[in-house]
Amino acid sequence: MASNNRTIKEAKVQEIKEKMQNAKSIVLTKYQGNKADEDTELRKTLREAGVEYKIYKNNLVLLAAKELGFEGLEEHLEGPVAVAFGYEDATAPARLLNEFGKNHKAIQLKAGIVEGTVYGTETIKQIAEIPSREVLIAKFLGSIKSPVSNFAYLLSAISEKKEQEA
Structure with a gap:
């Protein structure tokens, strides 16, 4: 049973790594408190812009990030965190999440990775304005x-x- 659980976790880490490698940008956001209909609206908006929005266990995201050499995400992976992967426009995840967060206080930008560089909350907010x-x-x-x-x-x-x- 423990071996099967480990295999599942390794597969999830591999999945996250692949998404991170293929994405131009990755944004971590707080989402707790977002209502179901609001979440549906957010996911639709992101999907239309080519952004994939997922919720993973923080420790799995951290393992994938460390394996890829992304340092500095530990402090931002506390509490419920969603991950947005932008494959086409590097500013889209931050911009769309920030815009949505203006009317939905549950959505708050935490950190991100843009073209291989890890940025904290304030810089991701600046990127969101581009x-x-x-x-x-x-x-x-x-x-x-x-x-x-x-x-x-x-x-x-x-x-x-x-x-x-x-």
Whole structure:
């Protein structure tokens, strides 16, 4: 019986390790006190953004993290903790959990790992404020488009003026 239990735990640790290796970011969050319908809403929001949200035993998460060389999570793995794995957008788990937590006080960011680096609560909250990749690209393109549009308008005005003079 003990051998079977150990095998199950080893399989879970392996599963967590694989998720950690494949994720661009991992966020630990407090969730206790979240109602069932709120949890369903949160999971749906995260799933639509490509974020996987799981609840594992803290000691299994800690074992997986240590095997991968992630140090500094021990202090954040106390009490009930959920883990969000972001596979597409590195800021998505922190951003979405932080946004949801503004209206649902049970959700609180604890720590995270972004592209292999472990961050504490305050840094994860700062990362949560970074807009999505799509928003950043749109802002960048908008900032490039404005001078080009102004230049095109200037050329058009010069052309019209010369036509009027001729």
